[in-house]
Amino acid sequence: MSPMFVPGPVDVAPEVLQAQAKPMMPHRSKDFEAIFQRASEKAKALFATQYRVFLGTHSGSGMQEAGVRNFANESILACVNGAFADRWFQVATANGKKTTKLEVEWGQAITPDRLADALKQQHYEAVTLVHNETSTGVENPLQQLCAAVKEVSPDTLILVDAVSSLGGVKIEMDAWGIDFLLTSSQKCLALPPGLSLAAASDRAMKYAETVQNRGWYFDLLLMEKHRLKDSTPMTPVMPLIYALDFQLDRFAAEGYEKRFARHAAMAERVQAWGEDAGMPPLAASGIRSKTVSSLVNTRGVDISAMNKFLTQRGMRIANGYGKLKDKNFRIATMGEIQMSDVEALIPAIEEFVKQMQPA
Ligand SMILES: Cc1ncc(COP(=O)(O)O)c(C=O)c1O
Numbered sequence: 001m002s003p004m005f006v007p008g009p010v011d012v013a014p015e016v017l018q019a020q021a022k023p024m025m026p027h028r029s030k031d032f033e034a035i036f037q038r039a040s041e042k043a044k045a046l047f048a049t050q051y052r053v054f055l056g057t058h059s060g061s062g063m064q065e066a067g068v069r070n071f072a073n074e075s076i077l078a079c080v081n082g083a084f085a086d087r088w089f090q091v092a093t094a095n096g097k098k099t100t101k102l103e104v105e106w107g108q109a110i111t112p113d114r115l116a117d118a119l120k121q122q123h124y125e126a127v128t129l130v131h132n133e134t135s136t137g138v139e140n141p142l143q144q145l146c147a148a149v150k151e152v153s154p155d156t157l158i159l160v161d162a163v164s165s166l167g168g169v170k171i172e173m174d175a176w177g178i179d180f181l182l183t184s185s186q187k188c189l190a191l192p193p194g195l196s197l198a199a200a201s202d203r204a205m206k207y208a209e210t211v212q213n214r215g216w217y218f219d220l221l222l223m224e225k226h227r228l229k230d231s232t233p234m235t236p237v238m239p240l241i242y243a244l245d246f247q248l249d250r251f252a253a254e255g256y257e258k259r260f261a262r263h264a265a266m267a268e269r270v271q272a273w274g275e276d277a278g279m280p281p282l283a284a285s286g287i288r289s290k291t292v293s294s295l296v297n298t299r300g301v302d303i304s305a306m307n308k309f310l311t312q313r314g315m316r317i318a319n320g321y322g323k324l325k326d327k328n329f330r331i332a333t334m335g336e337i338q339m340s341d342v343e344a345l346i347p348a349i350e351e352f353v354k355q356m357q358p359a
Pocket of ligand 1: 059060061135161162163164184
């Protein structure tokens with residue numbers, strides 16, 4: 001494996017890739033239903049939930065669409081502090097929902113006070129939040145944000161995108177009162193892309209019964225009907241479900257707490273190095289992501305040249321996202337990445353930066 005310090009698709013362990021290579025079988029067969037049931041059941045630990053976990057044959061954006069189609073007839077408050085939160089706002093708007101933006105500057109977090117104020121001004125059926133904003137390296141204070149919603153507007157459903165954090169950072173769906181929590185396979189789960197997972201609370205599923213125009217592919221009530229028979233309405237992405245079943249055993253063997261600690265330690269190492277090197281994280285201390293560090297390119301590093309240099313050494317990082325391209329660069333430390341990989345990356349970056357200085 002070549003350590004790819006990019007926020008997805010990440011490296012996949014050879015044995016996980018291999019787990020996809022089982023023979024195909026009819027998806028409406030007892031054999032496949034047993035695998036589907038096992039994988040969905042194990043996934044509950046990932047979400048820290050007693051509710052249901054849906055396995056969707058599409059990437060995470062599809063679950064963003066499912067969230068807004070199923071859990072709001074019209075009014076949504078979208079908390080936006082980066083590109084992926086803005087994507088969710090756009091998905092909601094494109095689906096005809098009356099969506100209000102609560103926006104803060106890229107690099108800042110959504111604060112419980114701002115959210116509470118917005119909820120005091122108007123009632124919303126649902127609020128959308130991105131836990132870990134991959135574009136800026138900011139982790140929103142999710143537990144406190146959920147508490148603010150519960151206090152001011154307890155019936156508002158809390159929809160959370162944890163595409164770049166679930167499986168790498170502790171998120172307690174039931175304890176924090178999250179109603180819909182979604183992720184993609186190609187980030188902290190360290191699987192190939194194409195599978196999306198989302199858990200939904202009972203009260204959210206009940207609310208969905210009152211929602212019109214849920215569509216078909218993303219109708220979670222239809223998904224639920226089939227899920228109860230360990231199946232899906234459409235043909236699922238079977239190889240990825242084989243791999244998920246296998247991968248979740250590897251997570252359990254590592255131990256979730258250890259896995260979270262490994263992610264936190266790697267991000268801290270990168271961020272501390274960034275500070276020392278005069279290229280600090282965009283995010284202030286206290287709201288920094290534990291899976292992707294977005295460092296400010298204060299030294300005017302040619303990011304694509306640096307990546308070429310790193311690629312020759314079997315590594316790769318990511319440029320800044322969207323309007324942060326070349327202004328920032330991102331080092332993702334998720335999935336299969338280990339501290340020893342980080343310890344190899346840092347001197348390689350230092351070597352590149354040193355050689356670009358005039359002698
Ligand atoms: C936070 C976040 N949300 C949503 C997405 C979109 O996910 P997908 O590409 O799986 O549709 C991404 C992708 O990078 C992301 O980082």
